[in-house]
Amino acid sequence: MNISEVAIKAGLSVKTVRYYADIALVPEAERSAAGYRTYDEPALKKLIFAKRAREFGFSISECQELLSLYQDEERTSANVKVIAQRRLEEIIQKQKELESLRKELAHLVSSCNGDDRPNCPIIDYLG
Amino acid sequence: MNISEVAIKAGLSVKTVRYYADIALVPEAERSAAGYRTYDEPALKKLIFAKRAREFGFSISECQELLSLYQDEERTSANVKVIAQRRLEEIIQKQKELESLRKELAHLVSSCNGDDRPNCPIIDYLG
DNA sequence: CTACAACTTCCAGTAACAGGAAGGTCAAGT
DNA sequence: ACTTGACCTTCCTGTTACTGGAAGTTGTAG
Numbered sequence: 001m002n003i004s005e006v007a008i009k010a011g012l013s014v015k016t017v018r019y020y021a022d023i024a025l026v027p028e029a030e031r032s033a034a035g036y037r038t039y040d041e042p043a044l045k046k047l048i049f050a051k052r053a054r055e056f057g058f059s060i061s062e063c064q065e066l067l068s069l070y071q072d073e074e075r076t077s078a079n080v081k082v083i084a085q086r087r088l089e090e091i092i093q094k095q096k097e098l099e100s101l102r103k104e105l106a107h108l109v110s111s112c113n114g115d116d117r118p119n120c121p122i123i124d125y126l127g
Numbered sequence: 128m129n130i131s132e133v134a135i136k137a138g139l140s141v142k143t144v145r146y147y148a149d150i151a152l153v154p155e156a157e158r159s160a161a162g163y164r165t166y167d168e169p170a171l172k173k174l175i176f177a178k179r180a181r182e183f184g185f186s187i188s189e190c191q192e193l194l195s196l197y198q199d200e201e202r203t204s205a206n207v208k209v210i211a212q213r214r215l216e217e218i219i220q221k222q223k224e225l226e227s228l229r230k231e232l233a234h235l236v237s238s239c240n241g242d243d244r245p246n247c248p249i250i251d252y253l254g
Numbered sequence: 255c256t257a258c259a260a261c262t263t264c265c266a267g268t269a270a271c272a273g274g275a276a277g278g279t280c281a282a283g284t
Numbered sequence: 285a286c287t288t289g290a291c292c293t294t295c296c297t298g299t300t301a302c303t304g305g306a307a308g309t310t311g312t313a314g
Contacts, residue, residue, distance in 0.1 A: 002291080002292075003291090003292075004291070004292085013271085013272080014291095014292090015271070015272060015273085016270085016271065016272090018293095018294095019270075019271060019272095023270090034278080034279055034280085034292080034293090035278085035279090035292080035293065036279080036280095036291090036292055036293080037292085037293090045254065048254075049253050049254050052252075052253045053253055054270090055228075056228060056231075056232055057228060059269080059270095060269075060270070066250070066253065069247075069250060070250050070253065070254055072245075073245060074245060075245045075247070075250070076242065076243045076244065076245065077239050077240050077241055077242055077243075077244060077245065077246060077247035077249075077250075078240075078241045078242055078243060080239065080247045080249050080250055081236060081239045081240075081241035081247070081249065082241075084232060084235060084236050084239070084249050085236055087232065088229065088232050088233055088236055091225055091228055091229045091232065092229065094225060095222065095225050095226065095229065098218055098221060098222050098225065099222065101182075101183060101184060101218055102215065102218045102219060102222065104183075105183055105211060105214065105215050105218065106215055108211060109208060109211050109212055109215055112204050112207065112208045112211070113204050113205075113208075114204055114205045114208035114209075115203065115204055115205055116203045116204075116205060117203065117204060118199075118200060118201060118202045118203065118204065119204060120202070120204035120207045120208070122204075122207050122208065122211050123193070123196060123197050123202070123204075123207055125179075126176050126179045126180055126193065126197065127172065127175075127176050127197055129260075129261075130260090130261075131260070131261085140302085140303080141260095141261090142302070142303060142304085143301085143302065143303090145262095145263095146301075146302060146303095150301090159310095161261080161262090161309080161310055161311080162261080162262065162309085162310085163260090163261060163262080163310080163311090164261085164262090181301090186300080186301090187300075187301070
């Protein structure tokens with residue numbers, strides 16, 4: 001597989017596939033005689049894994065940890081769980097922040113007339 | 128007021144106060160004879176406004192719009208409301224994404240034994 | 255007069271890529 | 285054989301909203 005094919009299959013952009021190798025998130029691809037990157041199934045699987053982990057919001061370095069656990073036959077599920085649990089807490093924390101913002105902003109928005117006069121509770125609140 | 132005093136009062140870092148003037152989010156501060164930035168109450172108020180707007184997650188350019196509306200005696204509350212409404216929709220969208228992620232991740236985490244064996248539904252799911 | 259804190263400008267780094275330039279390669283059609 | 289166009293390469297810059305740090309200047313307390 002060339003890079004565009006693997007990118008499509010992994011659901012990533014070509015740029016991102018190259019980037020992931022640049023930063024060593026995944027190993028450098030093999031090269032054809034002309035210097036083109038070539039990918040096999042295991043390489044594709046790592047890219048898919050990285051993609052999915054990123055979608056959960058794991059940082060690149062967390063993805064690195066997860067990928068190495070993925071390839072480690074002697075991993076412990078405890079190690080994996082710690083990382084996932086930590087991310088879960090982050091998500092919950094972020095949800096709390098957003099919910100608090102949403103309530104406040106929704107209140108302001110609903111109390112704003114939205115007409116052609118300058119008086120505005122949103123501006124008042126911020127000022 | 129010197130920059131550190133205004134920064135404290137606005138709840139911003141000194142770096143951020145300088146940055147906001149660099150990018151023209153707020154006007155450049157007056158200078159003392161020695162070149163020190165000096166701030167008056169109106170300058171402080173703009174910084175506080177910017178700080179609050181940022182806390183709501185408005186981007187710098189949205190803060191710029193809001194600040195100019197703040198200073199515009201002839202603004203319409205409709206203009207303000209549009210910006211706030213848009214941000215509110217973004218927040219709600221983000222909440223949906225996070226909730227979906229949270230559910231999925233929580234499910235995986237709870238189904239992972241977290242012991243010393245390699246078998247792990249989290250890894251399985253990602254791979 | 256000497257510390258030392260606070261100020262200045264300027265440059266680099268962060269996260270995770272995306273955009274684009276300049277140039278090489280491959281496959282299809284003529 | 286040649287050309288065209290899609291695809292590949294590397295390298296450099298830009299994005300967002302700052303933060304960190306170096307090198308040099310100023311203000312103030314003792």
